[in-house]
Amino acid sequence: MSKTIWILIILATLGFGGWGVVKLAKEDAPTGPDRSVFFPAQNREHIEVGAEHPAFSSNPPSGGWHYSLTAKKKFYDEPINDGYVIHNLEHGDIWITYHPRVSESVKDEIKQFAFPKVLISPREANETDIALVAWERVDAFNLDGGSVPEERINDFIKRYRDQGPEKIPLGVMEAIFN
Numbered sequence: 001m002s003k004t005i006w007i008l009i010i011l012a013t014l015g016f017g018g019w020g021v022v023k024l025a026k027e028d029a030p031t032g033p034d035r036s037v038f039f040p041a042q043n044r045e046h047i048e049v050g051a052e053h054p055a056f057s058s059n060p061p062s063g064g065w066h067y068s069l070t071a072k073k074k075f076y077d078e079p080i081n082d083g084y085v086i087h088n089l090e091h092g093d094i095w096i097t098y099h100p101r102v103s104e105s106v107k108d109e110i111k112q113f114a115f116p117k118v119l120i121s122p123r124e125a126n127e128t129d130i131a132l133v134a135w136e137r138v139d140a141f142n143l144d145g146g147s148v149p150e151e152r153i154n155d156f157i158k159r160y161r162d163q164g165p166e167k168i169p170l171g172v173m174e175a176i177f178n
Contacts (some may be wrong), residue, residue, distance in 0.1 A: 030154075030159050034156075034159060036132070036159075040063070041062070042054065042063065043049070044090060046067065047066065047067065047083070049083065051065075051172065054151070060085055060125070061069075061082050063176070064086060065086070066082075067086075067087060070140065070173065070176050070177070071085050071119055071121075072176055073118060074119060075110075075114045075119075075121075089095065090132060090165060090166050091117075092135070093118065093161070094132065094156070094157050094160060094161050095118075095119055095133040095134075096113055096120040096132055097123040097131045098123070099129050102130070128141055128142050129142045130148070134160030135160075137156075137166060
């Protein structure tokens with residue numbers, strides 16, 4: 001083959017590859033509005049388990065005093081102490097909390113969001129049915145008899161996963177309490 005044909009093949013391959021990367025990036029971008037609220041983290045101080053501290057600025061807490069250990073990223077049937085999960089948020093994880101009053105079908109629906117760097121747990125202190133939490137961000141809402149808003153949850157995860165102040169790459173071993 002001539003040199004010109006090889007150049008055309010290489011250019012076409014690069015062009016299609018670039019198009020594919022752009023298309024993939026667009027598909028991975030959030031599509032809906034950001035309904036979260038910003039709450040400045042009061043600090044990033046590590047404290048002893050059970051130590052007293054001032055009240056958090058958000059419910060669920062989205063930053064502030066926390067324990068030196070993190071929680072495993074998975075779906076939980078039992079509550080997790082906020083102090084562990086706040087450390088997860090600092091590392092860029094997403095915390096999906098659900099009020100224990102939600103139905104079993106809602107719990108089954110939200111299990112699908114147990115992605116890498118996401119943990120899901122019940123939380124009695126929630127004022128709403130569901131709260132999506134990242135470092136300094138909270139999107140809390142009631143389901144009002146409806147189904148779980150999958151697009152809203154996916155968009156929150158796409159926007160805020162890996163956005164914590166401490167960058168901990170996926171797969172890095174962290175000191176966990178459980």
